[in-house]
Amino acid sequence: MSSRFVSVRFAIMFIALLVMLFPGVVRADGFYSDIHGGATFFGSDGARVSNLTSGGSVRAHTNFDTGWLAGASAGYEWVEGLAGEFEFTFRQNHLDRIASSSSLLEGGDLHSFGMMFNGYYRFHNRTPFTPYIGGGLGEAVIAMNNARPVGVGGTTFGGTDATFAFQGIAGVSYPVAPHLSISAEYRYFGTLRPGFQHQVAGEEVKVSPSYNCNNALVRLIYNFR
DSSP, rough: OOTHHHHHHHHHHHHHHHHHHHHSSSSSEEEEEEEEEEEEOOOOOOOEEEETTTTOEEEEEEEEEEEEEEEEEEEETTTTSSSEEEEEEEEEEEEEEEEEESEEEOEEEEEEEEEEEEEEEEEOSSSOEEEEEEEEEEEEEEEEEEEEEEEEOOOOEEEEEEEEEEEEEEEEEEEEEEEEEEEEEEEEEEOOOOOOOEETTTEEEEEEOOOEEEEEEEEEEOOOO
């Protein structure tokens, strides 16, 4: 796993800890936690496939099936409508193919572990519905597994990379019981392009697909206040 974003990770953790440990900066409301799950959708994004042995490369595109996500988060909300949280989310999508003029890789899957610090603004009002917007920064560990290079029998392609991640968030929540609410949410999740390096037929090959997806999810949130 790459260590180039360790400083970013620790900076995010430090800021979040300050928020959690010193809530008196603003008028405090309370801690909360959630579990969430949903679907993740990729478009036909770009990719670069490079032969590091010969020095050649081609532009390609990716095709993924609709995937799934699941995760949990914990955070702190203030009465002004501001909130900050730690989030961990797992995403997985089946890879149909990576192709240029013809298929280069087929099958396998692409999955990620996202570790994010998110900020929100909730638009509290006189109705039970609370719309909100937010965004997050963090790190994603992305892995490609069991992709099959076309024309090379008995070989699978894979790898793991860690890269900077970001997301935009919009949703609406509704209380269903004391301390418990449910929300429907949209997220756009993206990263810097990961790179996966593997030997294929005795040559070193690197595959760098884009990792940007739309996500629809449901959150079950418990407020400790």
